[in-house]
Amino acid sequence: MGSEDIWIIGSNMTKFGKHPERDVVDLASEASVAALHDAEMTMSDIGVIGVGNLMNAGAGIGQQLQKQIGQTGIPVFNVSNACATGATALRVAIMAVKAGETDVGMAVGVEKLAGAGLLGQKGPKPKSETWEPSGRFGAIGSTEGRIGTNIMPGVFAQIGMEYGHKYGGTSFELFAKISEKNHAHSTLNPLAAYQKRFTLDEIMNDVMIAYPNTRPMCSGNCDGAAAMIVVNDSKLKSLPASVRKRAVKISASVLTSDPWAEGCQVLPDVNTLTRNAATQAYEQAGIGPEDLDLVELHDCFATAELVHYDNLMLCEQGGAVDFFESGAPWRDGSKPVNVSGGLQSKGHPIAATGIANIHEIVTHLRGEAGDRQIVGAKVGLAHVIGLGSACGVHILEKAA
Amino acid sequence: MAESDVTGSMEQVPFVDYLVLGEEPYLRANECQNCQARFFDRRNACASCFGNEFTNVKVATIGEITSFTIVEMGPMPYVSAIVDCDGTPVRCTLTGVEASPEAVQLGMKVELTTYSMGEDSGGTEAIAFGFAPTK
Numbered sequence: 001m002g003s004e005d006i007w008i009i010g011s012n013m014t015k016f017g018k019h020p021e022r023d024v025v026d027l028a029s030e031a032s033v034a035a036l037h038d039a040e041m042t043m044s045d046i047g048v049i050g051v052g053n054l055m056n057a058g059a060g061i062g063q064q065l066q067k068q069i070g071q072t073g074i075p076v077f078n079v080s081n082a083c084a085t086g087a088t089a090l091r092v093a094i095m096a097v098k099a100g101e102t103d104v105g106m107a108v109g110v111e112k113l114a115g116a117g118l119l120g121q122k123g124p125k126p127k128s129e130t131w132e133p134s135g136r137f138g139a140i141g142s143t144e145g146r147i148g149t150n151i152m153p154g155v156f157a158q159i160g161m162e163y164g165h166k167y168g169g170t171s172f173e174l175f176a177k178i179s180e181k182n183h184a185h186s187t188l189n190p191l192a193a194y195q196k197r198f199t200l201d202e203i204m205n206d207v208m209i210a211y212p213n214t215r216p217m218c219s220g221n222c223d224g225a226a227a228m229i230v231v232n233d234s235k236l237k238s239l240p241a242s243v244r245k246r247a248v249k250i251s252a253s254v255l256t257s258d259p260w261a262e263g264c265q266v267l268p269d270v271n272t273l274t275r276n277a278a279t280q281a282y283e284q285a286g287i288g289p290e291d292l293d294l295v296e297l298h299d300c301f302a303t304a305e306l307v308h309y310d311n312l313m314l315c316e317q318g319g320a321v322d323f324f325e326s327g328a329p330w331r332d333g334s335k336p337v338n339v340s341g342g343l344q345s346k347g348h349p350i351a352a353t354g355i356a357n358i359h360e361i362v363t364h365l366r367g368e369a370g371d372r373q374i375v376g377a378k379v380g381l382a383h384v385i386g387l388g389s390a391c392g393v394h395i396l397e398k399a400a
Numbered sequence: 401m402a403e404s405d406v407t408g409s410m411e412q413v414p415f416v417d418y419l420v421l422g423e424e425p426y427l428r429a430n431e432c433q434n435c436q437a438r439f440f441d442r443r444n445a446c447a448s449c450f451g452n453e454f455t456n457v458k459v460a461t462i463g464e465i466t467s468f469t470i471v472e473m474g475p476m477p478y479v480s481a482i483v484d485c486d487g488t489p490v491r492c493t494l495t496g497v498e499a500s501p502e503a504v505q506l507g508m509k510v511e512l513t514t515y516s517m518g519e520d521s522g523g524t525e526a527i528a529f530g531f532a533p534t535k
């Protein structure tokens with residue numbers, strides 16, 4: 001590993017939700033300017049920018065952002081990596097600083113998705129007069145519904161059900177209870193898109209999307225941005241005490257892709273790459289899951305949260321159901337998970353998600369989380385996964 | 401596929417190219433000669449061991465449901481399932497079963513079935529596959 005530690009000195013996220021008055025660049029600008037302000041810096045201090053945006057991946061959002069807040073000619077890396085896009089943008093900034101190319105990097109993730117509908121759902125192909133094979137499988141029509149499902153709620157439902165088949169103990173009610181927890185947590189987070197508490201009955205009787213995930217058990221499409229400023233040790237030492245005392249150490253920053261696994265061609269394996277990322281992150285940080293005071297993990301669906309308890313080794317292998325039933329992941333439990341409300345309530349503006357979950361940890365480690373503060377939090381982990389697949393895990397520590 | 405039967409000369413086309421039609425339809429995979437990893441599409445090299453020699457193999461037509469979901473967003477709910485066909489996981493839509501959590505169980509035994517999707521303007525019939533509970 002590089003000799004110097006990397007620190008977060010500026011961090012911000014916009015409120016997630018509907019922002020019809022503002023475009024992608026407006027949202028990115030709001031988070032970036034606020035993160036710079038938080039770091040007591042201006043664009044003149046920044047040496048590199050990593051910018052994540054999925055829906056306009058070819059539009060050069062990084063350059064558009066600079067035109068909006070300060071054009072200095074520095075290198076911009078526009079990245080897209082499914083739901084791990086934000087974490088990827090941050091990895092770019094961290095790698096550049098670690099490599100010694102610059103002392104200060106900025107990472108931004110932004111997305112506008114309100115009203116986008118379900119992602120990954122392709123409309124039916126126009127009906128052709130004759131059957132014509134096309135694509136990698138020579139299919140003569142849309143495979144959606146004909147050969148199972150590829151839409152996100154269905155894929156992640158199957159991922160949760162697969163865990164149940166392997167280890168037992170899962171049920172519709174169990175998955176709904178996970179959602180009940182996150183919605184309860186969200187009531188304390190003013191930046192969440194939805195802050196409504198749901199009863200278990202309300203969750204289970206809501207519209208079924210893909211069994212066992214009902215609507216409140218799915219992450220919401222919404223708009224939002226998050227931004228972060230990172231520096232190396234030597235730069236940190238030169239900064240004012242007001243910045244230094246709020247600095248948060250990045251003890252581990254890991255990005256993985258999915259190694260081959262039997263069956264990954266029919267159901268994405270989100271487990272192996274998450275476990276690999278977690279293993280590497282714990283090693284890098286010299287910290288174990290038992291040391292974590294809080295975790296933000298990628299609960300794009302209630303069924304996904306369950307498997308990641310296990311993948312992040314918050315419980316023993318196969319023990320995710322017992323871990324949840326013990327009350328551990330509630331905010332007053334032994335291992336609070338998704339105290340922000342998670343993606344199910346906070347919302348999931350895709351490219352912003354991977355930075356916003358780190359922002360949540362930063363906020364707690366700084367002791368600035370207000371009503372939802374996990375008291376005395378010193379170490380936290382943020383996890384994000386994008387199908388395809390890419391997984392980002394970051395472990396953060398409060399400055400000693 | 402082009403074999404004609406006594407009742408007519410209807411041509412058939414499979415819904416996907418890895419569905420092999422005939423007396424006893426089956427799913428075909430490209431199997432890595434080195435490590436036996438199986439793929440339903442073409443690969444330049446094996447994703448598991450990087451070998452580049454593949455053989456066509458028959459995937460077992462009976463298997464066990466290892467995961468499922470019931471997709472309720474479209475006009476008609478349907479069951480998407482992952483079926484372990486003797487070590488080869490297959491994704492499919494279940495047929496011959498009600499799309500309700502009471503009707504489908506993890507671990508349930510199912511078998512490959514085929515059904516007609518109708519004919520195109522040239523009279524070619526498309527055949528799709530699903531898996532249905534074993535009798």
Ligand SMILES: [Zn+2]
Nearest residue numbers: 432435446449
């Ligand atoms: Zn191989």
